[in-house]
Amino acid sequence: MRQDVKKIRNLLKQYAKLKRDLTAFNQVSSPSFDGVSSHSSRNGAESRLINHVDLSYQLKKFEDALNAIDDPQYQFILHDYVIEKRFTRNEACDQLSVSVSKFNYLKNQALEVFKKIYS
DSSP, X not given: OHHHHHHHHHHHHHHHHHHHHHXXXXXXXXXXXXXXXXXXXXXXXXXXXXXXXXXXHHHHHHHHHHHTOOOHHHHIIIIXXXXXXXXXXXXXXXXXXXXXXXXXXXXXXXXXHHHHHHO
């Protein structure tokens, strides 16, 4: 189970990176077409558009899985602690009014629930 937990945590870290990448992509100006034909079947604008669509799809899949989790403690742990890193473990324990061992248990349960929904 420990390896599964690490994989799921890495997946959630990837989600945070996807959000940053998509935000950065959205800040890039729109491509302009100069009318010159390209020798390749794809141009840079088309590749960027495909990349944007792919990032958007992956991001939506993550968000749908996160939003499907009903337990507010699990949502707090996954979003505020794992993804956004807003709290240290001790601060998160204080927020939830639980011991460190109980927090670790809840975190592992939250990761398992996310894995089940995301898969």
